[in-house]
Amino acid sequence: MLNTTLLNEQQSAAVHFGLDDQNSSLSPAVISPPLLIIAGAGTGKTNTLAHRTAQLILSGVSPERILLMTFARRAAGELSSRANRIVEQQSRKDSKHYQPINISWMGTFHSIANRLLRIHGKSIGLESDFVIMDRGDSADLLDMLRHELEFTQTDKRFPKKNTCLNIYSKCINSQQDIADILRLDFPYCREWESELKQLFSRYTQSKIDQLCLDYDDLLLYCYHLAKVPDIAAIIRAQFDYILVDEYQDTNLLQAGILTGLFPTGEGVTVVGDDAQSIYSFRSATVDNILQFPDLFSPRATVISLTQNYRSHQHILDLSNALLSEGDEGYKVALYSDNKSGDKPKLVTVADDTKQAEYIVEQVLAARESGVDLKQQAVLFRSSYHSDRLELELTRRNIPFVKHGGLKFLEASHVKDLLGILRWADNPKFSVSAFRVLKLLPGVGPKIADKTLQHLELNQFDIHSLSTWTLPSAAQALWEELSALLIAIHDDAIPWHDQVNKAASCYQSLLEINYDDHFVRFGDVEQLAQISQQFPTRERFLSELTLDPPQTTGDLAGTPHIDDDFLILSTVHSAKGQEWKNVHILNVADGNFPNEYSAGDDRAIEEERRLLNVAITRAKNEVHLIQPLKYWIPEQQKNGDKHVYGGKSRFLTENIMPLLECTHYPCIERTPEEIAKGQQVISDIREKLLCMWD
DNA sequence: CACCCAAACTTTTTT
DNA sequence: AGTTTGGGTG
Numbered sequence: 001m002l003n004t005t006l007l008n009e010q011q012s013a014a015v016h017f018g019l020d021d022q023n024s025s026l027s028p029a030v031i032s033p034p035l036l037i038i039a040g041a042g043t044g045k046t047n048t049l050a051h052r053t054a055q056l057i058l059s060g061v062s063p064e065r066i067l068l069m070t071f072a073r074r075a076a077g078e079l080s081s082r083a084n085r086i087v088e089q090q091s092r093k094d095s096k097h098y099q100p101i102n103i104s105w106m107g108t109f110h111s112i113a114n115r116l117l118r119i120h121g122k123s124i125g126l127e128s129d130f131v132i133m134d135r136g137d138s139a140d141l142l143d144m145l146r147h148e149l150e151f152t153q154t155d156k157r158f159p160k161k162n163t164c165l166n167i168y169s170k171c172i173n174s175q176q177d178i179a180d181i182l183r184l185d186f187p188y189c190r191e192w193e194s195e196l197k198q199l200f201s202r203y204t205q206s207k208i209d210q211l212c213l214d215y216d217d218l219l220l221y222c223y224h225l226a227k228v229p230d231i232a233a234i235i236r237a238q239f240d241y242i243l244v245d246e247y248q249d250t251n252l253l254q255a256g257i258l259t260g261l262f263p264t265g266e267g268v269t270v271v272g273d274d275a276q277s278i279y280s281f282r283s284a285t286v287d288n289i290l291q292f293p294d295l296f297s298p299r300a301t302v303i304s305l306t307q308n309y310r311s312h313q314h315i316l317d318l319s320n321a322l323l324s325e326g327d328e329g330y331k332v333a334l335y336s337d338n339k340s341g342d343k344p345k346l347v348t349v350a351d352d353t354k355q356a357e358y359i360v361e362q363v364l365a366a367r368e369s370g371v372d373l374k375q376q377a378v379l380f381r382s383s384y385h386s387d388r389l390e391l392e393l394t395r396r397n398i399p400f401v402k403h404g405g406l407k408f409l410e411a412s413h414v415k416d417l418l419g420i421l422r423w424a425d426n427p428k429f430s431v432s433a434f435r436v437l438k439l440l441p442g443v444g445p446k447i448a449d450k451t452l453q454h455l456e457l458n459q460f461d462i463h464s465l466s467t468w469t470l471p472s473a474a475q476a477l478w479e480e481l482s483a484l485l486i487a488i489h490d491d492a493i494p495w496h497d498q499v500n501k502a503a504s505c506y507q508s509l510l511e512i513n514y515d516d517h518f519v520r521f522g523d524v525e526q527l528a529q530i531s532q533q534f535p536t537r538e539r540f541l542s543e544l545t546l547d548p549p550q551t552t553g554d555l556a557g558t559p560h561i562d563d564d565f566l567i568l569s570t571v572h573s574a575k576g577q578e579w580k581n582v583h584i585l586n587v588a589d590g591n592f593p594n595e596y597s598a599g600d601d602r603a604i605e606e607e608r609r610l611l612n613v614a615i616t617r618a619k620n621e622v623h624l625i626q627p628l629k630y631w632i633p634e635q636q637k638n639g640d641k642h643v644y645g646g647k648s649r650f651l652t653e654n655i656m657p658l659l660e661c662t663h664y665p666c667i668e669r670t671p672e673e674i675a676k677g678q679q680v681i682s683d684i685r686e687k688l689l690c691m692w693d
Numbered sequence: 694c695a696c697c698c699a700a701a702c703t704t705t706t707t708t
Numbered sequence: 709a710g711t712t713t714g715g716g717t718g
Contacts, residue, residue, distance in 0.1 A: 071708080110708050135707080152713080160703080160712075215708060281706060382705050384709090407707090444695045471695095546708075572706045594705060610706085 007051060011044055014303045015051040017269075019059050031240055034265030034296040036247075036289070037303050040273050040334045041319070041616035042310030042578065046075070049245060049271055050082035056241055057087055057101055067239045067261075068106040071246040073547045075576060076106045079245070105239070109254045110215060111546045113222035116235060117213075123231055126221065129538070131212045131426045134409060134545040138214045139165045140431045145202045151195050159189050159196070168200050172216040173251045173283030210428045219253040226260025236261050246575075247272035247292070251283040265296035274329040278572060278610050280603070290329070308334040310578050310619050312341030318658045319616050322650060326608050327601075344615065344622035346651070346659040351629045352586070356392040358664040359583050362623065363398070363566060371580050373399070377567040379574050379614045380585040381592050386568050389585070399565040403573040409548045413510060413520040417527060418541070420481075420502045424488035425537055427455060427462045436481070439509045442473035462489045480505055488537075499531040499540075571614045582618035587611070587626050589646040604649075611650055624659070626651075 007015060018032020039045035057063055070076040080103055091098035105112065118128045133141070143161040151158040159167070167189065170181050178197060182190045189196070207214065213221065226232045242262055244250070247270035250258075262268045270292060277286040293300045308316055313336050320333045349355045363376055380386050386402065393400050408414060416439060419432035427433075430452055437448035451468060458464035465482040469475060484505045487493050493501055503524050510517045510524065530549075534540035567579065586592060593607030615622055626647070651659075 108708060157702080157713090162711095163703095218708090279707075282708070384705090442695065446694060548708095570706060596705070 007048070008044075008305075008307055010303060010305045010307070011048045011051070014048050014305065015055050017052075017301065017303065019055055031267040032269075034268045034292075034300040035270070035303065036292045036300060037269065037271040037305065038273060038289075038330050038332055039271055039305045040308065040332050041276065041613070042308040043305035043334065044309055045245075045271055045273075045305065046079060046576075047082065048305065049243060050079050051086055052269060053079065053083040053103070053243060054086035054090070057083070058090055061240055063101045063103045064105065065238070065240045066103055066105065067112065067242040068103055069109055069112060069242065069244040070106070071108065071249060071575070073107060073111075075245060076108075080106060108546065109250070109257065110218050111543070113218040113257070114542055114546060116225065117218065117221055120225060120231060120235060121221070123234070124221075124225060124228070127211055129211070129426075131210075131422055131429055132218070132542045132545045133207075133212050133214045133431065134548075135165070135215065136410060136415060137431045140435070141206060142168070142199065142203055144430070144434065145206060146199055149195070149199060149202065151192075151199065156191075159186075159192060163189065164196065164199060167196060168203065169216050170283055171200075172220055173253055174285070175252050206430075210430060211426060212429055219251075219257070223253045223256045223260065226257045232260050232263075239267075241267040241269070244268075244270040245272070248274050248277035248286055248289045249279040249282075249284040250288050251285060252288075255288045259295070265300060268296070273332075275323050275332070275609055276575070276613050278575070278606060278613060280606050286329070302330075304330070304332045306332055306334055308336045308616075310336075311616060312336055312338040312620070314341055314343045314658070315615060315618055315622055318344050318622070318655070319612050321655055321658055322608060322612055322615070325650075325652060325654065326605050328605060341620055343658060343660040344618075344624065346587075346624045346626060346656075346661045347664050348626050348628065348661070349664045350627070352388045352627050353392075354664060355585065355625050355627050356389040358625065359389060359623075360392055360396055360398065362581075362583070366581055366621075373564045373566040375580040376582070377569060377574065377577075377579040377617065378583045378585060379569055379571050379617065381571060381594055381610070383570055385585045385591065390568070393566065399563060400568050401565050403567065403569040407548055408523070409545070411520070411523060413514065414523055414527060416509070417499075417502060417506050417524055418544070420485070420506060421488065421499065421537065422541060424462070424485045425541060427460045427489065439513055440470065440474040440477055440481075441512055442471040447471070462486055477508060481509075495535075495537055496532060498537065499528040503528045571610050574617055575613060578617055578619060580619045581621040581623075582614065583623045583625060584611075584614045585625055587624040587648050587651075589648050592648050592650070608650060611648075 014035070014037045017035050037045075037048065039048065053066065053068065056066060068076065068079065070079060083103070084101055087101055088098050105115075107115075114132065117126060117130075121128050121130075139161040142164045146152060146158060146161070146164065163186070167178070167181060167186055170176070170185060171178050174181070178200075179193060182193055182196075207217065226235070239261070242258065244258065249272070258268065258270075259265075270289070272289045274286050274289050277284065277289070280286070293302055311319075316334045316336055323329070324331065324333075347358060349358055359378060363373065366376060367373055378386065378389060390400070390402070409418075416435060419435040422429055422432040423436055433452055433455075434445075434448050437443050437451055438445070443451075447470065451465075451470070454468050455462075455464060463486055465485060468478075468482070470478045484501060488498050488502065506524065507521060510520060514520055531540050534543065569577075571584075584592075589595075592611055593604055597603035597607050615624075
């Protein structure tokens with residue numbers, strides 16, 4: 001374990017770069033030049049960043065003048081508490097008075113954008129009480145509009161809502177023309193270009209009318225805000241320093257916000273590792289980090305951290321070799337002082353049933369030898385890859401937690417309840433209104449639409465709902481519901497009771513609409529519970545959509561924490577984490593790399609980096625599992641459920657010597673049996689040859 | 694007009 | 709497997 005107070009030479013250079021650390025009298029006017037820290041996997045990135053943050057504060061920069069951008073809230077919390085600890089230690093050493101620091105401007109680009117827009121939006125004419133749509137809401141709105149535009153009435157099939165959203169999102173985040181996006185990423189939708197343009201135009205207008213912003217809008221509005229010099233100057237005046245973590249996973253808009261607010265690069269520190277850039281589907285571009293030095297040339301400095309404290313050298317050899325076969329990037333080779341440990345294993349199994357058996361066996365064996373389940377993880381490319389394993393784990397009673405699978409906010413009952421709150425919060429928000437109305441018995445799209453028209457005729461005054469009647473089957477429930485909506489909107493019920501009241505009203509709707517309502521009601525109660533942590537409805541709704549709980553376990557609070565459980569995670573969700581032992585599923589062409597990346601060189605490179613991320617999560621053991629045959633969820637019509645996977649193209653002849661190849665089940669044969677087997681084959685060959693004599 | 698059922702179709706990763 | 713569409717019924 002790295003001592004948090006000790007830094008190696010590279011780390012120390014990164015921490016103190018541009019800061020006069022000895023006499024803590026840094027004049028606020030002197031801001032350090034732009035710095036890029038290339039921090040490979042396991043090189044103590046978080047620690048370095050925490051030290052640099054602490055150093056800034058110790059140098060006299062006030063915490064509220066620091067902007068800290070991270071990839072997830074969890075990372076932000078970790079960073080902040082470490083920085084606090086460092087400041088505390090140092091203050092004690094200098095026998096100075098210590099006061100806990102609070103870096104309030106800290107979070108993801110989206111959450112920072114949200115806050116900036118609520119404060120500064122007014123100056124560009126944006127109302128500050130906008131609602132934020134999550135991805136599901138955006139898709140639903142697009143779905144409503146594509147029906148409205150009658151694109152679904154054609155004989156050829158129009159792209160589904162999620163495809164539409166993906167196309168739209170890509171256009172926005174990469175700031176590219178729809179024609180280019182369609183050509184490059186969605187060739188099968190090219191024929192719909194003009195319809196899609198119409199749809200997106202309506203979508204944009206609709207969001208404006210309803211006073212709501214989607215994820216992309218948060219960045220987009222902020223990007224344009226940062227491009228208006230007068231307003232950018234006001235925001236910039238608020239901050240001296242910006243530190244950005246995971247810079248390799250930022251997109252064009254995020255980089256634009258950075259350069260808009262910090263045009264000279266002074267005060268900018270970005271940290272990242274181009275070899276871990278894995279979010280291009282979210283329009284992240286590795287070019288941001290690759291071009292950073294040129295962007296702020298010649299004053300930008302690059303410092304690389306190359307000593308890995310996590311894994312032993314065998315694992316790093318594999319990672320280095322894998323990356324050296326790629327064709328772009330800074331190519332920083334990592335080394336470790338730990339030369340012990342086994343070579344990573346490449347385990348060949350017959351199919352995914354055997355794969356699951358192998359893992360269960362290995363995981364239990366490791367636990368016997370003292371490695372907690374929590375110290376072990378199973379990683380995979382796609383969420384469904386762990387289906388078989390999950391069955392096996394359940395059957396054998398091995399506790400596990402899956403990250404990156406279906407998320408809490410995607411459960412329909414959670415969306416329903418949030419829908420009630422969102423609609424009450426913003427009567428114009430039709431997505432939620434529709435969703436809620438359709439829960440009532442006897443109410444379908446038409447009646448829901450009429451209800452919304454009634455509301456619109458009354459200038460979206462929510463009180464007008466009390467005079468509206470619905471079919472008799474719905475009326476009793478509707479009276480209760482509309483009264484609730486009005487009470488919530490008017491804050492006639494105090495905030496801390498609103499979710500409880502909404503939950504109890506929703507309970508009857510839940511019973512009507514879902515067979516398994518008892519299971520679902522548990523989630524509803526939990527949602528009511530966590531709502532108590534938020535001071536206002538607005539904060540609850542926006543922060544929940546911007547930073548949703550990752551698993552249902554997250555919600556339960558801490559009772560889980562003493563339990564031991566195995567971690568199952570997508571490689572994407574495993575970012576930044578580490579375990580003693582790591583198993584990687586389905587390392588076969590078609591899964592790793594993913595089949596959709598075939599034919600696109602840059603996509604293949606990203607798959608390579610993805611495999612690299614998976615490998616470098618391990619401290620001790622890496623098991624790459626290669627099934628000869630694997631199961632895919634029923635594909636198209638008469639498709640066989642089993643597919644024979646080719647060897648992953650990443651396992652080249654340069655890579656193979658770095659792996660220990662084994663089979664499972666292990667085929668152990670005595671010398672006699674081997675000799676006997678060889679006798680049989682030579683007999684057969686002889687017979688075949690004799691045929692032609 | 695809502696609701697139910699059957700047939701067709703789709704395909705990753707997530708702030 | 710889960711979503712979307714279309715048709716039939718009440």
